[in-house]
Structure formats: structure tokens, C-alpha cells
Amino acid sequence: MTALIDFLENLGGRATGSVHRLGFASRFLLLTLRNSGMCLRRFSLVAREIYFAGVLSLIIILVSGLFVGMVLGLQGYDTLVRYGSSSALGVLVALSLVRELGPVVAGLLFASRAGSAITAEIGLMKATEQLAAMEMMAVDPIARVIAPRFWAGVISMPLLAAMFSAMGVFGGYLVGVQLIGVDEGSFWSQMQAAVDFQEDILNGVIKSVVFGVAVTWIAVFEGYDAPPTAEGVSGATTRTVVTSSLSILALDFMLTAFMFRGA
Amino acid sequence: MPATDNLVEVENVNFAYDSRHILKGVNLGIRRGQVVAIMGPSGCGKTTLLRLIGGALRPTQGEVRVNGEAVAKLGHDELFALRRKMGMLFQFGALFTDLSCYDNVAFQMREHTDMPEELIDDLVLMKLQAVGLRGAHRLMPSELSGGMARRVALARTTALDPMLIMYDEPFAGLDPVSMGVIGHLIRRLNDSLGATSIIVTHDVAEALGLVDHVFFMSEGAIVTQGTPDELRASDKPPAHQFVYGETDGPMPFHYPADDYARDLHATEGR
Numbered sequence: 001m002t003a004l005i006d007f008l009e010n011l012g013g014r015a016t017g018s019v020h021r022l023g024f025a026s027r028f029l030l031l032t033l034r035n036s037g038m039c040l041r042r043f044s045l046v047a048r049e050i051y052f053a054g055v056l057s058l059i060i061i062l063v064s065g066l067f068v069g070m071v072l073g074l075q076g077y078d079t080l081v082r083y084g085s086s087s088a089l090g091v092l093v094a095l096s097l098v099r100e101l102g103p104v105v106a107g108l109l110f111a112s113r114a115g116s117a118i119t120a121e122i123g124l125m126k127a128t129e130q131l132a133a134m135e136m137m138a139v140d141p142i143a144r145v146i147a148p149r150f151w152a153g154v155i156s157m158p159l160l161a162a163m164f165s166a167m168g169v170f171g172g173y174l175v176g177v178q179l180i181g182v183d184e185g186s187f188w189s190q191m192q193a194a195v196d197f198q199e200d201i202l203n204g205v206i207k208s209v210v211f212g213v214a215v216t217w218i219a220v221f222e223g224y225d226a227p228p229t230a231e232g233v234s235g236a237t238t239r240t241v242v243t244s245s246l247s248i249l250a251l252d253f254m255l256t257a258f259m260f261r262g263a
Numbered sequence: 264m265p266a267t268d269n270l271v272e273v274e275n276v277n278f279a280y281d282s283r284h285i286l287k288g289v290n291l292g293i294r295r296g297q298v299v300a301i302m303g304p305s306g307c308g309k310t311t312l313l314r315l316i317g318g319a320l321r322p323t324q325g326e327v328r329v330n331g332e333a334v335a336k337l338g339h340d341e342l343f344a345l346r347r348k349m350g351m352l353f354q355f356g357a358l359f360t361d362l363s364c365y366d367n368v369a370f371q372m373r374e375h376t377d378m379p380e381e382l383i384d385d386l387v388l389m390k391l392q393a394v395g396l397r398g399a400h401r402l403m404p405s406e407l408s409g410g411m412a413r414r415v416a417l418a419r420t421t422a423l424d425p426m427l428i429m430y431d432e433p434f435a436g437l438d439p440v441s442m443g444v445i446g447h448l449i450r451r452l453n454d455s456l457g458a459t460s461i462i463v464t465h466d467v468a469e470a471l472g473l474v475d476h477v478f479f480m481s482e483g484a485i486v487t488q489g490t491p492d493e494l495r496a497s498d499k500p501p502a503h504q505f506v507y508g509e510t511d512g513p514m515p516f517h518y519p520a521d522d523y524a525r526d527l528h529a530t531e532g533r
Binding site for chain 2 (some may be wrong): 131139
């Protein structure tokens with residue numbers, strides 16, 4: 001009986017703990033948005049963070065995009081050729097990328113490459129009293145440290161996803177057209193005819209913006225909330241990657257359900 | 264301008280984290296222009312007191328006034344306005360690791376003033392010259408020794424000529440030479456800026472040779488105060504034990520524990 005009560009108590013404690021944390025994180029997001037004026041006026045602060053979060057993630061995003069596109073080319077051809085529709089390879093590659101793989105895989109890579117770095121940096125700034133020092137210098141760390149990183153992530157993510165998709169399409173072209181010999185004309189023209197700007201590309205961009213907000217919000221919050229110890233920062237970095245990856249997958253399912261209903 | 268001669272006044276301040284009482288009825292006044300030390304063993308509430316003065320914490324009871332303003336009653340903007348007149352040197356300097364020494368010192372000037380870059384340039388180099396590190400202005404914090412980092416942090420702390428400078432354990436982890444340099448700089452900067460300085464430390468020798476007045480804290484209260492000579496001569500047991508570094512006294516050597524024999528599983532039959 002006591003074991004059951006303990007179990008229920010534990011379960012309830014965890015549930016209320018998570019709800020508390022979500023509430024705290026939401027207030028933190030509101031505070032960040034309210035304190036964004038300064039960094040948007042002094043855009044150099046955001047530009048610097050775009051370099052660290054976005055530009056330095058380019059290599060991994062571009063290389064991954066290329067390989068994902070090449071694999072799509074191989075697998076897609078293998079399936080399509082059975083139905084005699086290998087000329088639709090371009091459509092398959094492009095739609096898979098702009099609708100799903102671009103935003104999702106770029107988001108997952110962004111979470112592990114940039115999200116973890118943002119959390120670790122902010123966590124260490126807190127542990128070494130840099131944030132406290134800033135506050136004592138009458139400079140609000142939310143406005144000066146958190147907001148620029150948040151906006152940099154939100155701006156970088158859709159751009160990275162777009163580059164991932166573009167690189168993927170190129171990878172599919174390399175394998176499909178150059179290596180296997182699918183007709184180049186039909187590869188591109190079918191792609192042009194089938195990919196709709198609003199239905200496919202715009203929805204993909206919306207997804208990547210949502211993922212950008214989710215990943216960067218989680219990353220800055222985990223960093224700011226990290227206990228100021230080595231263990232605390234390492235735990236927060238892990239949580240950033242795990243939570244934001246799961247959030248991306250869950251959000252992707254929800255967004256897909258809303259966006260693409262086969263109409 | 265307030266009539267009192269004290270820049271900082273702490274009146275009957277209590278502070279507790281939940282049920283853990285850190286400060287119990289602390290009263291003190293710090294006169295303008297002085298360099299004072301708040302000393303006492305680790306965990307006696309010194310740093311908490313400093314954070315209350317800087318407005319990072321609010322007292323559970325009582326009032327802290329800086330330049331006549333009750334710190335805890337100030338709103339966000341007023342508190343930040345007051346903090347522009349304060350400087351705080353953190354224990355390990357807390358330099359911004361992504362900025363060079365130069366940019367660290369220039370940080371507040373760029374954030375709070377509209378000064379042109381040429382003027383900032385001159386001021387930063389003058390501040391760094393005062394701590395002897397003008398030649399190191401391009402270095403990053405990771406390239407500095409502990410003592411140098413502390414000196415750059417000191418230049419950053421005094422960047423906007425504060426009226427009150429607070430030091431949290433400025434001597435911790437420094438070699439004797441760096442310690443002497445920091446002590447000398449604290450005194451010189453205080454006097455040349457016409458500021459008031461509060462040093463929280465447990466480094467007896469260095470602090471007593473430097474300050475005008477000492478407040479000695481133990482277990483969350485001020486147990487004695489006076490000039491360094493008066494503290495050396497103090498017969499109050501906690502102060503005496505502390506100044507002369509005796510291993511046992513009012514500050515016990517042992518952390519409170521259960522009966523020793525029982526902990527070692529000794530039973531009567533054994």
C-alpha cells in the first residue's frame with residue numbers, strides 16, 4: 001500500500017514539477033520577447049550570434065543535406081523504377097526534402113550543433129558569474145545575452161533548412177541524373193510542375209521557423225536555468241538536445257497533420 | 264544629498280533562504296571615502312550582505328540604504344540607475360570570456376554612454392594603464408593569469424568611476440605578489456576616484472594592512488568592529504580565533520554529528 005502511495009506521490013511530483021517548469025519557461029520566453037527591442041535595434045549583436053549559431057553550422061548542414069539527397073536519389077529510384085515512373089524522381093526528392101526532411105533533419109542537426117553550444121555557453125556564463133556581473137553593471141542579461149541568441153536561432157534555422165533542402169535536391173540530381181541516368185529534363189520539369197510554392201515550400205518554411213523557435217527557446221532556457229556547476233551545465237546541455245529533438249518530432253507530426261491533408 | 268556621512272547604511276537586516284537564517288539583525292554604517300573590510304569565516308553571511316547592498320537580494324526584514332536610497336524599494340530602472348554608480352569585483356573576476364580585455368573594460372562605456380569610440384579608446388587604455396595592463400589589452404581572458412584577470416576585472420569595475428566599489432574575496436587564490444598588487448590597487452583606486460570600498464574577505468593579513476575599518480561577522484551577525492589595530496587587540500573569542508588562525512574555539516573544528524562511539528557501531532557487549 002505504501003509502495004503504491006509512494007509511486008503515486010512520485011508520479012504526481014514529477015507531473016507538477018514538469019508543469020511548473022513549463023510555466024517558468026513560458027514566462028522566460030515572454031520576458032525574452034519583451035526585452036528584444038535593444039538587440040533588434042543594435043542588430044550587430046544578433047548578427048554576431050547568427051555567425052556562431054548559423055554560419056558555423058553550415059558545414060554539417062550542407063554535407064548532411066547532400067548525403068540525405070543522394071540516399072533519397074538511390075532509394076527513390078529503386079522504388080520508382082518498379083512502377084516505371086523513374087522520371088518522377090525529382091518530384092519525390094524535392095517533396096520529401098522541402099516538406100519533411102529539410103526542416104526536420106536540419107532542425108535535429110541544429111539542435112545538436114547550435115542548441116547545445118548555446119546552452120553550454122549561457123550555463124558557463126552563469127557558473128562563472130558573468131551574468132551576475134552583467135546585472136551588477138546595470139545591463140540586463142536577458143536583453144544583452146539571451147535575446148540576441150534567441151533571435152539568431154530563429155533567423156538561422158529557416159535559412160539552414162532551406163540550404164539543407166537545396167543541397168539535398170542537388171544530391172538527388174547527382175545520383176539520379178548523373179550517376180543512374182534518369183532523364184535530366186523530366187527530373188527538373190516534373191519537379192517544377194509538382195512542387196507548389198504555397199503548399200509545399202511555404203509550409204516547409206513555417207515548419208522550420210517553428211522548429212527554430214522551439215530549439216532556441218529550449219536552448220537559452222536550459223542554459224539560463226542550469227545549476228551553476230560542471231554537472232549542472234552538462235545535464236542542461238543533454239536536456240537541450242533530448243528535449244528539442246523530441247519537440248521537433250512531435251511538432252512536426254502536429255504541423256503535418258494540419259498542413260497536408262491530401263486535399 | 265542625505266545629511267548622513269555614511270554612504271551605505273544597513274539597518275537591522277535579517278535575511279533567510281526559506282527557513283535557513285543567513286543574516287540576523289545586522290547593523291552597520293560605512294562612511295564615505297573609506298575602505299572597509301567585512302571579515303569572518305566562510306558561510307557567515309559576508310557575501311550575502313554584499314549582494315543585499317548591490318540589490319541582488321532583498322532583505323527579509325530591515326533596510327539597506329545606499330546614498331540615502333532604500334535599495335530593496337527601488338524599481339528595476341531605479342535599481343539599474345543606482346548600479347551604474349556601483350562597481351563590483353567578483354571572486355574570480357567574472358570577465359566576459361568572449362570579449363578581449365579591451366572590450367571587457369569598454370563594455371559599460373558602450374552600454375551606458377554615447378561616448379565616441381576615440382574617447383572610449385583613450386579611457387579604456389587609461390583604465391588598463393592604472394592596473395598596469397595596457398600592454399595586454401588585446402589578450403583574451405583565457406590568456407591571462409589569475410592575478411592579471413583580477414586586475415582587468417578591477418579596471419572594468421572602475422570603468423565608469425563608481426562611487427561605491429564592492430569586492431567579493433578579491434584575494435582568493437592569488438600568489439603573494441598578486442595579492443599585494445591587488446591590495447595596493449584597491450587602496451589607490453579608492454583614493455584617486457574618491458570612492459568608498461567594501462572588501463569582503465577572510466584574508467586577515469592583507470586586509471588588515473589595507474583598510475580603515477573592519478566589521479567582523481560570525482554566524483550572520485556583526486560581533487565586533489573597529490580599526491585594524493582594535494580588531495587585532497580584540498578579546499572577543501570569534502574574532503581572536505579568526506585573526507590568529509586558531510584551529511578550535513567558538514568556530515568548532517568538527518561539523519555537528521551524532522555520538523562518535525555510536526557511529527562506530529560500538530555496543531556495550533563488544
